[in-house]
Amino acid sequence: METKLIFQDPAGLATPMLAVFAVDVATGKDADPLVALLTTSDAVSNAAAPSLASGEFKATLGEQLLLHSPGGLKAERLVVVGLGKAKTLSVDEVRKGAGTAVRSAKPRGIREMAIALPEDYALDDEHLETLPGRMLSRSIVEGALVGELDWDTYRSDRKDRSVHELTVVAREVEETTKKEIQTGFEEGRVIASAQNFARALVNEPSNVLTPTELGKRAETMCDEVGLKCEVYSTEKLLELGMGAFHAVAKGSYEPPALIVMTYEPKPEKGKILPKDTPVIGLVGKGITFDTGGISIKPADGMEKMKYDMAGAAAMIGAMRAIAQLKPAVKVIGIVCSAENMPSGRAYKPGDVLKAMSGKTIEVLNTDAEGRLVLADGLHYAKTLGCTHLIDAATLTGACVVALGMINAGLFANDESVFEKFLAAMNVSGEKFWRLPCTDDYKDTIKSQIADIMNTGGSRWGGAISAAMFLREFAGDTPWVHLDIAGCAWNEELKPWLAKGPSGIAVRSIVEWVRTYSA
Ligand code: BES
Ligand code: ZN
Ligand code: ZN
Numbered sequence: 001m002e003t004k005l006i007f008q009d010p011a012g013l014a015t016p017m018l019a020v021f022a023v024d025v026a027t028g029k030d031a032d033p034l035v036a037l038l039t040t041s042d043a044v045s046n047a048a049a050p051s052l053a054s055g056e057f058k059a060t061l062g063e064q065l066l067l068h069s070p071g072g073l074k075a076e077r078l079v080v081v082g083l084g085k086a087k088t089l090s091v092d093e094v095r096k097g098a099g100t101a102v103r104s105a106k107p108r109g110i111r112e113m114a115i116a117l118p119e120d121y122a123l124d125d126e127h128l129e130t131l132p133g134r135m136l137s138r139s140i141v142e143g144a145l146v147g148e149l150d151w152d153t154y155r156s157d158r159k160d161r162s163v164h165e166l167t168v169v170a171r172e173v174e175e176t177t178k179k180e181i182q183t184g185f186e187e188g189r190v191i192a193s194a195q196n197f198a199r200a201l202v203n204e205p206s207n208v209l210t211p212t213e214l215g216k217r218a219e220t221m222c223d224e225v226g227l228k229c230e231v232y233s234t235e236k237l238l239e240l241g242m243g244a245f246h247a248v249a250k251g252s253y254e255p256p257a258l259i260v261m262t263y264e265p266k267p268e269k270g271k272i273l274p275k276d277t278p279v280i281g282l283v284g285k286g287i288t289f290d291t292g293g294i295s296i297k298p299a300d301g302m303e304k305m306k307y308d309m310a311g312a313a314a315m316i317g318a319m320r321a322i323a324q325l326k327p328a329v330k331v332i333g334i335v336c337s338a339e340n341m342p343s344g345r346a347y348k349p350g351d352v353l354k355a356m357s358g359k360t361i362e363v364l365n366t367d368a369e370g371r372l373v374l375a376d377g378l379h380y381a382k383t384l385g386c387t388h389l390i391d392a393a394t395l396t397g398a399c400v401v402a403l404g405m406i407n408a409g410l411f412a413n414d415e416s417v418f419e420k421f422l423a424a425m426n427v428s429g430e431k432f433w434r435l436p437c438t439d440d441y442k443d444t445i446k447s448q449i450a451d452i453m454n455t456g457g458s459r460w461g462g463a464i465s466a467a468m469f470l471r472e473f474a475g476d477t478p479w480v481h482l483d484i485a486g487c488a489w490n491e492e493l494k495p496w497l498a499k500g501p502s503g504i505a506v507r508s509i510v511e512w513v514r515t516y517s518a
Contacts, residue, residue: 099147099496141188251346286312398462
């Protein structure tokens with residue numbers, strides 16, 4: 001979808017469909033909804049007024065009111081999109097509203113549309129005061145680009161229902177505000193494209209997206225955006241002593257891929273980066289299919305395990321955005337990709353593995369393979385000089401039991417990295433909930449015969465014992481672990497988002513990295 005930003009009164013814009021947002025400004029618990037349009041254009045307000053008067057449209061989040069040939073407007077259609085209560089309005093609702101607007105155009109065969117940047121419905125009102133123009137334009141572009149995609153790539157009866165062109169229309173404002181809106185607009189484009197890049201990878205079936213193919217796609221992407229990319233396989237794993245990653249990979253006919261993407265910041269002319277500038281390591285779980293291995297999973301729902309590389313996809317997507325946004329910090333993206341298969345060469349319960357760090361691991365369950373590949377990925381990142389680490393993985397079903405599909409799991413061994421991640425979440429709008437990984441849980445991974453074991457002794461707190469395992473490999477390096485098992489696949493069609501891969505974590509990781517920019 002092409003996107004452009006213009007500054008003019010939306011009433012004068014000739015477009016097949018103009019979208020404006022509305023909120024419910026009623027206060028009091030049982031008060032009837034009172035709808036207000038987020039526009040200062042009298043012509044837009046007047047065009048919608050007769051339809052709003054009936055009270056049928058309540059401006060709930062994702063609700064739409066479509067008007068044809070709106071009087072006094074150059075647009076052929078006006079769609080009013082609800083963002084919910086004015087009191088709780090945040091950029092997240094704006095993002096969802098933009099997705100809703102675009103998704104309402106698609107089935108109508110509308111190829112071009114415009115979305116009006118929300119403005120306060122009364123100039124003396126303060127509801128939008130905390131939402132700067134930069135965040136508003138960014139959210140609109142993010143919501144629209146992410147909402148636009150549908151996953152019909154493999155359908156022969158596929159029809160082009162995409163919206164080809166989106167215009168974001170903001171009122172004439174002073175130059176500095178204009179610049180802010182423009183910056184947000186550009187950022188939104190980069191970040192949403194990166195998120196969609198990750199989603200497209202996750203959508204691929206495992207017969208297409210093997211570890212080798214994932215490596216190729218990462219390479220192509222890196223070439224396009226000017227990142228260094230190295231893709232290694234079995235030999236390198238053996239050379240580095242990655243006994244945990246290699247054990248998982250060896251049961252499959254498909255060779256593993258160790259993908260290393262490097263972003264080197266170029267300091268502005270005359271500036272040098274301070275010596276103690278952090279080096280950020282992004283480590284992704286890239287299991288392109290997880291059968292469970294010898295501890296095989298039940299057939300029911302196993303097809304979903306093609307998305308067991310969503311952590312890897314998030315890191316590849318994040319690297320793409322980082323290359324384009326150019327923060328002043330070095331970033332290394334590491335993807336540990338393999339298939340987890342049962343075979344005559346597969347690793348088995350009871351095996352003892354030696355990780356790259358030297359730690360020995362007793363395997364209790366071959367289905368707990370994600371933590372094994374990440375163990376070597378995290379350690380490798382440290383040997384490459386990373387001073388701060390983050391990993392993302394569809395790691396445990398237990399995390400889905402604990403948090404459902406709204407919040408993903410978040411663990412951290414350091415308060416400062418956690419605080420920075422919280423700040424990043426506030427910008428990204430993604431939801432993560434912190435769970436503990438303190439020493440109290442250390443016994444959950446204690447083994448009789450090796451340094452640690454790969455599953456908790458009991459099934460309780462499974463997301464925590466997985467995090468405890470990873471913590472062993474992060475060591476003293478400040479580290480964040482994201483368990484995205486419940487949020488990487490959107491199970492239900494939403495007005496603003498298709499069913500399928502969500503692209504979770506791309507936005508937060510990019511934002512977190514930017515907090516380290518010198
Ligand atoms: N890939 C799965 C986790 C998963 C579950 C992802 C549901 C997405 C949705 C992971 O490799 C796994 O199988 N974990 C086991 C660990 C157990 C054997 C300790 C699990 O969660 O059951
Ligand atoms: Zn598994
Ligand atoms: Zn897995």
